[in-house]
Amino acid sequence: MLKNAMTADFLRSAYGGESMAHMRYLIWGEAAEKDDFPNISRLFKAVAYAELVHAKNHFKVLKEQVGDNTVPAGAVFGITNIVDNLQGAINGELHEIDQMYPVYLETARFQGEKDAERSFHYAVEAEKKHAELFNKAKESAKEGKDLEKDNFYVCPICGYTEEKDAPEKCPICGAKKELFKEF
Numbered sequence: 379m380l381k382n383a384m385t386a387d388f389l390r391s392a393y394g395g396e397s398m399a400h401m402r403y404l405i406w407g408e409a410a411e412k413d414d415f416p417n418i419s420r421l422f423k424a425v426a427y428a429e430l431v432h433a434k435n436h437f438k439v440l441k442e443q444v445g446d447n448t449v450p451a452g453a454v455f456g457i458t459n460i461v462d463n464l465q466g467a468i469n470g471e472l473h474e475i476d477q478m479y480p481v482y483l484e485t486a487r488f489q490g491e492k493d494a495e496r497s498f499h500y501a502v503e504a505e506k507k508h509a510e511l512f513n514k515a516k517e518s519a520k521e522g523k524d525l526e527k528d529n530f531y532v533c534p535i536c537g538y539t540e541e542k543d544a545p546e547k548c549p550i551c552g553a554k555k556e557l558f559k560e561f
């Protein structure tokens with residue numbers, strides 16, 4: 379059970395940010411499909427699912443905090459071209475990796491909120507891989523090329539995202555290979 383208001387606020391904000399990232403990646407995924415980048419579109423859809431996992435994890439830690447809240451959360455806006463959309467995705471991920479989650483994580487740790495700490499830890503570790511995958515996609519899109527037609531695999535527990543094949547064991551949360559969702 380959550381005891382500290384500040385950790386609860388950070389969970390709500392992170393939930394808001396992840397929810398918007400989920401939606402934004404679905405929208406950018408549709409745009410990529412329309413622009414004839416079907417594999418980059420699948421990357422967007424895979425990572426959108428990972429952000430859903432993060433939003434769900436945060437929401438579940440908040441399950442006993444019943445009631446209405448206004449939630450301030452950072453979000454990137456705009457639908458332009460595929461390269462700029464990918465840059466927007468990278469910027470969002472880097473904000474979470476460098477600014478947002480380290481502070482949220484330290485606060486949860488300081489306040490002894492174990493469930494929140496785990497939820498933030500899963501998210502920040504998964505985002506590092508997202509930034510890497512989006513960066514690779516951006517370099518390819520800059521040359522007018524789609525990614526190779528590899529599948530993406532997402533851990534349904536922590537959102538860790540891998541290309542080509544799912545790992546035997548999730549490097550972040552230890553989930554088994556069979557659990558990974560394929561895109």
Ligand SMILES: [Fe+2]
Nearest residue numbers: 471504505508
């Ligand atoms: Fe992410």
Ligand SMILES: [Fe+2]
Nearest residue numbers: 533536548551
């Ligand atoms: Fe995992």
